[in-house]
Amino acid sequence: MLEIKNLHVKLEEEDKAILKGVDLSVGAGKVHAIMGPNGSGKSTLSYVLSGRAGYEVTEGSATLEGQDLLEMEPEERAAAGLFLAFQYPVEIPGVGNMTFLRTAFNAQRKARGEDEISAKDFLKLIRDKAKDLKIDADMLKRPVNMGFSGGEKKRNEILQMAVLGPKMCVLDETDSGLDVDAMKLVADGVNALRDQGRSFLLITHYQRLLDHIMPDVVHIMADGRIVKTGGPELALEVEKDGYAHLTPEAV
């Protein structure tokens, strides 16, 4: 599904390398977690995959089902099946949540050569998904993320993911700022979307999200590289002993 090879990335504005050769392969239907200390490059990886400006890839590749992600515009990556759940979902005053999601949904369909769906059919689709995530229908009428609590914003990300139906979901610190109940809701939403054709990359600082979403593979990232890969037990090790002993190079 997702193949990242020897990815080197630096900040465009300064000569500072952030990713220093990341290798990662996520198979179809698999859930991978990337854990790591602050500043290890976890979020940068998610931004580079989704095409945010400000980063320069100096070496390496990233492909989604064989398509070169790094050559695509952000919207093309979305249409190809990539989804990034933001660590800090953006508030957009004046743009209705519903209008935004329908525009995105139909734009992706159009890009894939599929027919757009009607406002009525879309309404039904989104209502069903919102109900599963316990999102109040009134929230959908509000501008995107405006006046949402931290938990509502994260649930809104998962709702968008459920509606858009991507193949490769990257969740950037989706657990940050959530209380236990909110995290449970988000995790349930993610678990409901797990299937053989859909893969996940969970980026997280703490192990607790992984109590609720059981990963197949856990990677430890430090100083711009993946330094260790293992099963779910690796996350427990981090929880117990911290990152220090796993990342000898990091200060």
Next chain:
Amino acid sequence: MALPQPKLDATEARIAALGGVETAGCLGPAREAALGRLRDMGLPTRRDEYWKYTRPETLVQPEAPAAALFHGDEAPIFDTIDRVRLVFVDGVFDPGQSDDPALGGVTVERLADVAARDIHWARDAYGVLEARGQNPVHRPLAALNTAYATDGVVIHATGKAEKPVSLVYLHRSETSDAILHHLIRVDSGADLTVLENGPAAARFNKVMEVDIADGGAFHHVRAQGRDHERRAATHIFARLGRESVFKTFTLTANGVLTRNDVVVELTGDNGVAHIAGACVGDGDFHHDDTVFVTHEGECCESRQVFKKVLRNGATGVFQGKILVREGAQKTDGYQISQSLLLDEDSQFLAKPELEIYADDVACSHGSTSGAIDEGALFYLRSRGVPKGPATDMLTLAFLAEAIEEIEDPELRADILTRLDAWLERRRR
């Protein structure tokens, strides 16, 4: 005090080109008085405080600069709205294209007819609000209008108007120089909506005086025509009685020069005045909103909401003032002017002013200029919305606060359709 020589010369040159004022008929004395005001003030020059950001020369010079006719492919705005349509072609009323103005709750007449027939309220009201609006800021182009207006409508709303009165301004001559003056009276408890659209003329000078009695309501939505080379100087003078409502919204899409003055006096308690505008300018475009709201009554609310989207060297100006007089306690005054600059060539000049002589009021104002929010743009794109439509979504979102000031959903939808089309054309 004697006028500076250049101002005097410019004023006399314009007056000479216009000829003598029409002294016959019941409006004669008001016209002569307005000419006197005009001579006292002189026409605006760049050195005048309220013309610092907008060059008045082409609005003042004796001949109107030519403006090519623009043939758009859009259906005219408000076409689907049930309304009484009154058409002016280059400032001349065209009965052939107009509806019968018979309308429940309202009498509508032509200014030209009123002058001949001596309708006493109109005779007594003509030019009165304009004259009041000359203090403390001079508005000489409005005095010129009162003196020389060739036509206009006189509307008296006595009850709830059955449907809106829609003034349609067609532009058919490249050198037309139109001067129209509308006089509107809204009685106690009456409710009237006036729509305006179209480029009107190569150069258009328009005044609308609106006197709203206690408990009356007046709504105004206008779409200024798209003709790229047209010029316009318009004034609205509104006086509000107790518990009355005045709401005006203007959409301006292109036009080389537009100056819209709105002067509002809240004379009774609990009045509500909302003045809003959305303008979208591309290229050789200069748009100036100059607003002056005076609070005299207690517990009145006023809102000024102006949003401008500028690109390709376009210029936007906002000069907005809230004056709260002594005794106007519990005033709620709000003013926001914002520009979205789609490139680095465009500019926005804003001069917000508050002058408050009462001690128990809430007044706020804000003014910003900014580009498209990159974070929001990336968020939309990451969900699959391509850059062009995503930029448009954010542009419409920026304009939303002004557009939401239009109460009627049908009219709001019509304005949104125009904006969509404008944005769509920019992407071609």
